[in-house]
Amino acid sequence: MQLITVLSVATSMIATATANVRSAVELNSECNASEPMARIHNRCSYDVHLWSVYKGDGCPTDEMVTLKTGETYRENYANAQGGSVGVSIKISKSQQCKGNDITQLEYFIQRDSPGFNFNYLDVSYVDCPSDTADCPTRQEGYYLVAGDQTGFTKASSDNSWCPVMSCNDPASCNKISYVLADDVQTKTCDPGQSMDFYMCGGEAPGESASSASSAAPKSSAAPSTKKASSSTAQATSSAAASSTEDSYETEFKVAAAAVTPAPEAEQVNNQKTKTEVVYVTAYETINAKRHAHGHGRRHQPFHA
Missing domain, CATH: 2.60.110.10 (Thaumatin)
Incomplete structure (x- = not known):
């Protein structure tokens, strides 16, 4: 037996x-x-x-x-x-x-x-x-x-x-x-x-x-x-987030501004001209912790 x-x-x-x-x-x-x-x-x-x-x-x-x-x-x-x-x-x-x-x-x-x-x-x-x-x-x-x-x-x-x-x-x-x-x-x-x-x-x-x-x-x-x-990427990311709420966190915006050196005053016709610098902040929509569900390091199951 x-x-x-x-x-x-x-x-x-x-x-x-x-x-x-x-x-x-x-x-x-x-x-x-x-x-x-x-x-x-x-x-x-x-x-x-x-x-x-x-x-x-x-x-x-x-x-x-x-x-x-x-x-x-x-x-x-x-x-x-x-x-x-x-x-x-x-x-x-x-x-x-x-x-x-x-x-x-x-x-x-x-x-x-x-x-x-x-x-x-x-x-x-x-x-x-x-x-x-x-x-x-x-x-x-x-x-x-x-x-x-x-x-x-x-x-x-x-x-x-x-x-x-x-x-x-x-x-x-x-x-x-x-x-x-x-x-x-x-x-x-x-x-x-x-x-x-x-x-x-x-x-x-x-x-x-x-x-x-x-x-x-x-x-x-x-x-x-x-x-x-950028608009297409945002739409794609939004669709992914809505269909997989348990794997993707809510999107958020990150602000980033380029640092531009202040210009020197210019003198034209013995008069100083003051130049005003306007800094524009660019916003980009990104995914927060895209692989928060634990598969960000998925290589281990592959290694044969």
């Missing part, structure tokens, strides 16, 4: 482990184009190899997809495993998932209750520990867009909601990606919206590299053509 019980437990454990294994090959071939998804576009001059895994599952060699230059990988979103573990799409130039030359596109789909549904996403170089490491996009940069960039899913002014991210080299990519595990680089978007990760080059699809570099500096988190106007 005891032996049967032990065997039953072992069989159950094996079945559970098998169920948790994600096959990038199957996910790519069975992706439903009518459902929200993560897409990876290889614009690099080299092939890349990728795996889609949950934390702790490792990278099964026989479930690897090789993405040649010009090809696209896609998979429909999967809900967080057990409500606490997200998906990491690991990308490497090597066919071995070694953990020291990996670029990761990560997402965490959370559906706790009506009105509180989010996709927490990021790009991570945690498994690519050096600016000089030979990881995909580490030297060449990337362009990422989440959401269709219209209405409620247009990028917020601080680029934390449905972001458009662009970088061209290690220095600029470090500013918008995870480099250390305790960085705070998680972005958020509606889980009903797809996201696209264009590897190699910070330009948007169809945009030349020269025009991209002139449109946005390398340190920019999003191309200037994609930035929301």
Whole structure:
């Protein structure tokens, strides 16, 4: 009786482990184009190899997809495993998932209750520990867009909601990606919206590299053509706050005035002219503690 019980437990454990294994090959071939998804576009001059895994599952060699230059990988979103573990799409130039030359596109789909549904996403170089490491996009940069960039899913002014991210080299990519595990680089978007990760080059699809570099500096988190106007950003933020009262606090205004040196008096026709300086205070609407619900540091559940 005891032996049967032990065997039953072992069989159950094996079945559970098998169920948790994600096959990038199957996910790519069975992706439903009518459902929200993560897409990876290889614009690099080299092939890349990728795996889609949950934390702790490792990278099964026989479930690897090789993405040649010009090809696209896609998979429909999967809900967080057990409500606490997200998906990491690991990308490497090597066919071995070694953990020291990996670029990761990560997402965490959370559906706790009506009105509180989010996709927490990021790009991570945690498994690519050096600016000089030979990881995909580490030297060449990337362009990422989440959401269709219209209405409620247009990028917020601080680029934390449905972001458009662009970088061209290690220095600029470090500013918008995870480099250390305790960085705070998680972005958020509606889980009903797809996201696209264009590897190699910070330009948007169809945009030349020269025009991209002139449109946005390398340190920019999003191309200037994609930035929301202040009125649009306020409307987007207000919509997010009203639909997720338990995760976003009430918006407030922060005043900021530029410090302008007082001009010297000018003498015209032997008369002194006094110049009056008027300081204008600019107001910008921002979100208070956007990730106050505890997912500001969402990278830990991803790290596999």
